[in-house]
Amino acid sequence: MEIVGIDWGRKKHYCYLLHQGKKLVLKNKEEDFAKLLKIKEAVYVIEDGNNRIVDYLLRNNRQVYILPSRRSSEARSFFVIEGKSDFIDSKVIAMTYEHNPEWCLQVKREGIAFELDVLVEENAVINVSMMQDIGRLDAYLERYWPEVKEVFSGTSARKLAFISICPTAKDFLSMSDKEILQKLKEMGFLINSNLKSKLKELRKIALERYVPASIRTLIVAFSRYAMEKKVMKEEIGKQMKEIIEESEFSVLFTLPGVGVIIASQLIVAYLTHKFSSYRDLQRYAGTTPTYYGSGNKNTTKMRSNCNHYLRGTLHIASLAATNSSKWMKRFYDNKKSEGKSSAHALRALANTILKIAFAMLRDLTPYSEEKFFKRNPLSDYTPSKKEGEQKPEYSLKVSSVATCRSTA
Numbered sequence: 001m002e003i004v005g006i007d008w009g010r011k012k013h014y015c016y017l018l019h020q021g022k023k024l025v026l027k028n029k030e031e032d033f034a035k036l037l038k039i040k041e042a043v044y045v046i047e048d049g050n051n052r053i054v055d056y057l058l059r060n061n062r063q064v065y066i067l068p069s070r071r072s073s074e075a076r077s078f079f080v081i082e083g084k085s086d087f088i089d090s091k092v093i094a095m096t097y098e099h100n101p102e103w104c105l106q107v108k109r110e111g112i113a114f115e116l117d118v119l120v121e122e123n124a125v126i127n128v129s130m131m132q133d134i135g136r137l138d139a140y141l142e143r144y145w146p147e148v149k150e151v152f153s154g155t156s157a158r159k160l161a162f163i164s165i166c167p168t169a170k171d172f173l174s175m176s177d178k179e180i181l182q183k184l185k186e187m188g189f190l191i192n193s194n195l196k197s198k199l200k201e202l203r204k205i206a207l208e209r210y211v212p213a214s215i216r217t218l219i220v221a222f223s224r225y226a227m228e229k230k231v232m233k234e235e236i237g238k239q240m241k242e243i244i245e246e247s248e249f250s251v252l253f254t255l256p257g258v259g260v261i262i263a264s265q266l267i268v269a270y271l272t273h274k275f276s277s278y279r280d281l282q283r284y285a286g287t288t289p290t291y292y293g294s295g296n297k298n299t300t301k302m303r304s305n306c307n308h309y310l311r312g313t314l315h316i317a318s319l320a321a322t323n324s325s326k327w328m329k330r331f332y333d334n335k336k337s338e339g340k341s342s343a344h345a346l347r348a349l350a351n352t353i354l355k356i357a358f359a360m361l362r363d364l365t366p367y368s369e370e371k372f373f374k375r376n377p378l379s380d381y382t383p384s385k386k387e388g389e390q391k392p393e394y395s396l397k398v399s400s401v402a403t404c405r406s407t408a
Contacts, residue, residue: 001041001042001043002017002018002019002020002039002040002041002042002043003017003018003019003042003043003045003094003097003098004016004017004018004036004039004042004043004044004045004094005018005045005046005089005090005091005092005093005094005095005096005097006044006045006046006047006053006090006093007046007047007086007087007089007090007093008046008047008048008051008053008305009028009086009305010028010290010304010305011027011028011304012025012026012027012028012086013025013026013027013028013032013053014026014086014087014089014090015036015090016087016090016091016093016094017039017042017094018091018094018095018098023087023090024036026053028052028053028304028305030052030056033052033053033056033057036057036062037060037062042062042063043063043065043097044057044062044063044064044065045064045065045066045067045093045094045096045097045104046064046065046066046067046093047066047067047069047072047089047093048066048067048068048069048072051284051305051306052305052306052307052308054066054107054273055272055307058107058108058109058272059117059121063106064106064107065097065101065104065105065106065107066104066105066106066107067093067096067097067103067104068103068105071096071103074103075092075093075095075096075100075103105274107272107273107274108272109268109271109272111271112243112247112249112267112271113267113268113271113272115243116240116243116244116264116267116268117268117272119236119239119240119243119264120240120261120264120265120268122236123233123236123237123240123261124309126229126232126233126236127229127233129225129229130225130226130229130230130233133222133225133226133229134155134160134222134226136218136222137160137163137219137222137223137226140215140218140219140222141163141219144168144209144211144215144219145167145168145169145206145209145211145219147169147202147205147206147207148163148169148172148202148206150205151198151201151202151205152198152202155226155230156230157189157227157230157231157234158184158189158190158195160223160224160226160227160230161184161187161189161223161227162180162184163219163223164220164223164224164227165180165183165184166180167211167216167219167220167223168208168209168211168216168219169206169207169208169209170208170209170211172202172203172206173203173206173208177196177199177200177203180199181195181196181199237260237261240260240261240263240264241260244260244263244264244267247267248364249263249267249361249364251360251364251365251366251367252266252267252357252360252361254360254366254367255353255356255357255360255367256320256321256324256325256328256367257317257318257319257320257321257322257324257325257328257353258317258321258353258357259317259320261313262310262313262314262316262317265307265309265310265313266310266354266357266361267361269281269284269285269307269310270358270361275358277358278354278355278358278359281354281357281358282351282354282355283303283306284306284307284310285306285307285310285311285314285350285354286302286303286306286307286308286310286311287311287314287347287348287350287351287354288303288351289301289302289303290302290303311347311350314347314350314353314354315343315346315347315350317350317353318332318346318347318349318350318353319346321349321353322349325369327369327372328349328352328353331348331349331352332345332346332349335348335349356372
C-alpha cells in the first residue's frame with residue numbers, strides 16, 4: 001500500500017509518494033486535491049490535520065492519519081535526511097508512518113459524525129443549487145413582474161409556490177383569490193390572514209406586461225425547482241435536529257445563535273478532528289487571523305486553509321446571537337466602535353462563541369450565562385451605566401473571552 005506524506009501550506013501542499021518516490025504539488029483547492037484520489041490503495045499522512053485537505057479525503061472514503069505537531073520535530077531528528085525543504089518534510093512524514101505508525105493518529109468519521117456530515121454536505125449542495133435558481137428567477141421577475149417582489153419579501157417556499165401558480169401578472173389577474181388559495185392549500189401550504197392581505201395588495205398594483213411564452217415557462221420552472229429544494233432543505237434540517245436531540249450534544253442548542261446547521265458542523269468537526277484545545281477549533285474554523293513575517297514586512301491575514309463553509313455559517317450564527325444575547329450584542333458594538341468592520345466584529349464574536357462551544361462539547365454541559373459571568377468577573381468588563389437606569393450594563397473588553405466550563 002502506498003504511503004503519501006503531506007506537508008501542507010497556506011497556498012500549496014507538498015506531497016511525497018514514499019514507495020514510488022514521486023512528488024506532487026497541490027494548490028489549495030479541491031480541483032487539485034482530486035489528484036490524490038487517483039492513487040490506488042494509499043494511506044495519507046498529514047501533519048496537524050485541521051485543514052481542508054483532511055475533510056476532502058475523509059469525504060472520499062480515504063484512510064487519513066495525523067502526525068501531531070509534538071511528534072514532528074522528533075520525527076525530523078529520528079530520520080536524518082540532508083537538506084531542508086517542503087518535499088523533504090513530506091518524505092519524513094511518510095517515513096514516520098512506515099517505521100513508527102503508533103506516532104500517527106487515524107482520523108475517522110463514524111457514528112453521529114458520519115450521519116451529520118452526509119446531511120451537512122447534502123444541505124450545502126442543495127442550498128447552492130437553490131440560490132442559483134432563485135437568482136435566475138429574481139432576474140426575470142425584476143423585468144417582467146416587479147410588483148410581486150415588492151409585496152412578497154424573502155424566499156419562502158410558499159412565495160415560490162405562488163409564483164409557480166401565477167408566473168405573470170396576467171395569470172394572477174385572470175384568477176380569483178379563492179382559486180389561488182385553494183391551489184396553495186392543495187400543495188400543503190398554510191393559508192392565513194397575512195397571505196390574503198398580500199394578495200389584495202398585489203391586485204392593486206399588478207400591471208399586465210408582455211411576457212414571451214419561453215420566459216413564462218422558465219419562471220414556472222425556476223420557481224418550482226427552488227420550491228422543491230427549499231422543502232428538501234427543511235426536511236434535511238428536521239433530520240439533523242432529530243439526530244442531535246437524541247444525542248448528548250443537544251446542549252449546543254442552548255448557546256445563543258446556534259441552530260441546526262451550525263450545531264451539526266461543530267459536532268462533526270469536534271468528533272472528527274479531536275481538537276486538543278479550543279484554539280485548534282478556532283484555527284480550523286478560520287475565525288483567528290494568521291501572521292506572516294519576513295524581514296521588515298509583517299502582516300496579519302484571514303486564514304485561507306480552513307473550513308470556509310463553517311466560517312460562513314458562523315458569520316450568520318454570530319449575527320443571530322447579537323439579537324438574543326445582551327453581552328454578545330455589547331461585544332459586537334464595542335468592536336464596531338473601535339473601527340472594525342461588521343465582518344471583523346462578527347468573526348471576533350464567533351471566535352468567542354467557538355470557545356464556549358468547545359467547552360460545552362467537551363464537558364457536555366448546557367450554556368449558562370451565570371457560569372459565563374462567574375468565569376468572567378465584573379472586573380473584566382467596562383461599566384457603561386446610563387442616566388435613569390437602575391441596573392448597570394457591562395461591555396466585554398477585547399481581551400476577555402467567554403466559557404461555559406464549570407469552575408467547580
